[in-house]
Amino acid sequence: MVTNVVLAKFTDQGIRNAKDSPKRADAFKQMAKAFGVTVKDIFWTQGRYDIVKRWPPRHLSGSA
Numbered sequence: 312m313v314t315n316v317v318l319a320k321f322t323d324q325g326i327r328n329a330k331d332s333p334k335r336a337d338a339f340k341q342m343a344k345a346f347g348v349t350v351k352d353i354f355w356t357q358g359r360y361d362i363v364k365r366w367p368p369r370h371l372s373g374s375a
Contacts, residue, residue, distance in 0.1 A: 314351070314365050314366070314367065315365065315366050315367070316363060316364065316365050317362075317363070317364040317365075318359075318360040318362075318363055319360060319362040319363075319364065320359075320360055320361050320362060321361045321362070322361075325361075332355065333360075336353045336362075339353075339364075340353075342365070348366055349366060349367065350364060350365070350366050351365045351366050351367065352364070352365045353365075
């Protein structure tokens with residue numbers, strides 16, 4: 312099954328306010344829902360990227 316994935320890094324402000332990240336993730340899901348996008352998962356990670364977001368392919372808004 313094809314899945315769209317975003318690998319994201321926190322900005323400096325995001326790092327300073329990391330404790331608010333779950334609230335921002337909920338706000339992101341609600342904003343996406345308003346545009347008809349269902350966010351499947353958001354994972355907080357360690358290493359090169361801080362966040363991984365995943366959603367179904369029908370919501371891809373660009374082309375390669």
